[in-house]
Amino acid sequence: MSRFTPGELAVMQILWEHGELKPGEVQQHFPEPIKNPALRSYLAILLEKGHVTRRKVGKAYFYKAVTGRKKAFRSTIREIADVYCEGSAKQLLLNLIRSEKLSEAELLELKRLADGPNNDG
Known part of the structure; x- marks a missing residue:
């Protein structure tokens, strides 16, 4: 599993906590002000990496986390053990x-x- 950047992780945490959301809803929950293009970039990267899916309802896209919080946590712990603890x-x-x-x-x-x-x- 590829590591999350801080921005990607912030998006994932929002999706883990709130479930399926439109980009504007993710933006409202974002921990700091973020411009729409930056947020859409995070969503596109997460979609490309396979961590989120999206579905179109009318003209709107809804994004949902595919990678679970526990799986991401285990992967991060394994990486920390590999890098820092041989x-x-x-x-x-x-x-x-x-x-x-x-x-x-x-x-x-x-x-x-x-x-x-x-x-x-």
């Missing part, structure tokens, strides 16, 4: 735990999750 999910988790300075209760919760029913031996 592909190691364990190293990624250890770096997160160290950098976030988790409380003892949070660490115990992580241990409980790691020792869960799927890890009985």
